[in-house]
Amino acid sequence: MKRRFITFIITTLLVATASAQPPRRQQEQQTQKNSSAVTLSERARLQYSANSTTPTELTWKRDIYRELDLTKEKNAALYYPEEPLGDRVNFFTLIFNLILENKITAYEYRLDGNELFTKDNILDVENMLDKFYILYEKEGNKYVVQPADIPSLLVTKYYIKESNYVEQGTSNYSTRVTAICPVFMNSDAGTELTPYPMFWLNYDEISPYLGQTQVMTSSYNNTTNMSLDDYFVMRQYEGDIYKTSNLRNQPLAEYCENDSALVEEQIRIEKQLTDFENSLWSKSDDKQKVESDSSESKGKNTTKEKRERPEKTPRPAKEPKQTASSSERISVRR
Numbered sequence: 001m002k003r004r005f006i007t008f009i010i011t012t013l014l015v016a017t018a019s020a021q022p023p024r025r026q027q028e029q030q031t032q033k034n035s036s037a038v039t040l041s042e043r044a045r046l047q048y049s050a051n052s053t054t055p056t057e058l059t060w061k062r063d064i065y066r067e068l069d070l071t072k073e074k075n076a077a078l079y080y081p082e083e084p085l086g087d088r089v090n091f092f093t094l095i096f097n098l099i100l101e102n103k104i105t106a107y108e109y110r111l112d113g114n115e116l117f118t119k120d121n122i123l124d125v126e127n128m129l130d131k132f133y134i135l136y137e138k139e140g141n142k143y144v145v146q147p148a149d150i151p152s153l154l155v156t157k158y159y160i161k162e163s164n165y166v167e168q169g170t171s172n173y174s175t176r177v178t179a180i181c182p183v184f185m186n187s188d189a190g191t192e193l194t195p196y197p198m199f200w201l202n203y204d205e206i207s208p209y210l211g212q213t214q215v216m217t218s219s220y221n222n223t224t225n226m227s228l229d230d231y232f233v234m235r236q237y238e239g240d241i242y243k244t245s246n247l248r249n250q251p252l253a254e255y256c257e258n259d260s261a262l263v264e265e266q267i268r269i270e271k272q273l274t275d276f277e278n279s280l281w282s283k284s285d286d287k288q289k290v291e292s293d294s295s296e297s298k299g300k301n302t303t304k305e306k307r308e309r310p311e312k313t314p315r316p317a318k319e320p321k322q323t324a325s326s327s328e329r330i331s332v333r334r
Contacts (some may be wrong), residue, residue, distance in 0.1 A: 069240075156185045163178050215227070
């Protein structure tokens with residue numbers, strides 16, 4: 001009984017001490033918690049920005065726009081889970097919440113379809129919510145949308161922009177995603193779905209958050225998980241080309257007469273990219289072969305010269321000519 005009483009007193013004193021902390025101390029503790037979270041976010045941001053930025057000094061570059069259909073197996077990782085499952089959400093729910101929380105910036109989808117990451121082209125979030133009939137509540141400068149009202153099931157396509165480039169100096173060929181646009185699919189009157197691009201996102205800005213989000217990439221092997229950033233960097237998606245950067249800003253559908261011509265043009269562009277990359281490898285291999293052959297030839301010539309050139313032997317010194325004495329050279333005339 002005495003032991004229980006002592007334990008009760010000690011517990012009471014500990015609780016009283018914790019609750020008796022001054023407000024300033026409690027505020028410092030809360031600040032430390034918040035600062036650690038910000039530091040982690042900044043660390044992640046610096047880590048991804050250092051590795052994901054497109055080099056500025058390039059010898060060749062070509063931009064490609066692709067359409068990702070989420071009904072295809074390789075793109076399903078962006079669509080599921082359809083509803084939040086614990087801490088797991090699909091790709092659109094992730095970026096949509098980041099926009100509402102003012103953690104990333106979205107940009108207007110212009111009539112020409114090009115992305116423009118400038119202050120003048122920042123997305124009007126409230127206008128976007130009204131345009132797509134998304135229910136929301138406004139609390140100060142933030143918009144609150146309930147999980148059930150996020151239209152992630154209707155976003156079944158994405159537009160992405162790829163940059164294919166060759167770095168100056170290293171001649172390395174690389175391909176990376178630079179922009180992403182979710183596409184809202186809806187049927188206005190008929191049964192055919194109509195695509196409505198919602199907004200553009202700068203990939204460099206969202207990559208730190210994608211690096212912290214895991215997705216399942218296979219239904220047959222549930223251990224094959226990777227981050228969303230790795231998913232895009234390793235190009236695990238499958239997308240059809242719908243436009244390339246050109247002077248007239250024409251998508252393929254504008255100058256291809258029919259679907260067959262469109263498919264042929266897509267195949268032609270894909271082959272151009274593959275052939276160009278292979279040509280870089282061929283040139284590199286040829287250069288290495290020439291350098292290797294040259295070094296081997298020099299080595300053989302040097303060995304041959306050493307083998308054929310006889311060693312010089314010192315010649316014996318010539319004895320000086322003996323000159324006759326003056327008495328021997330004088331002849332006596334008789």
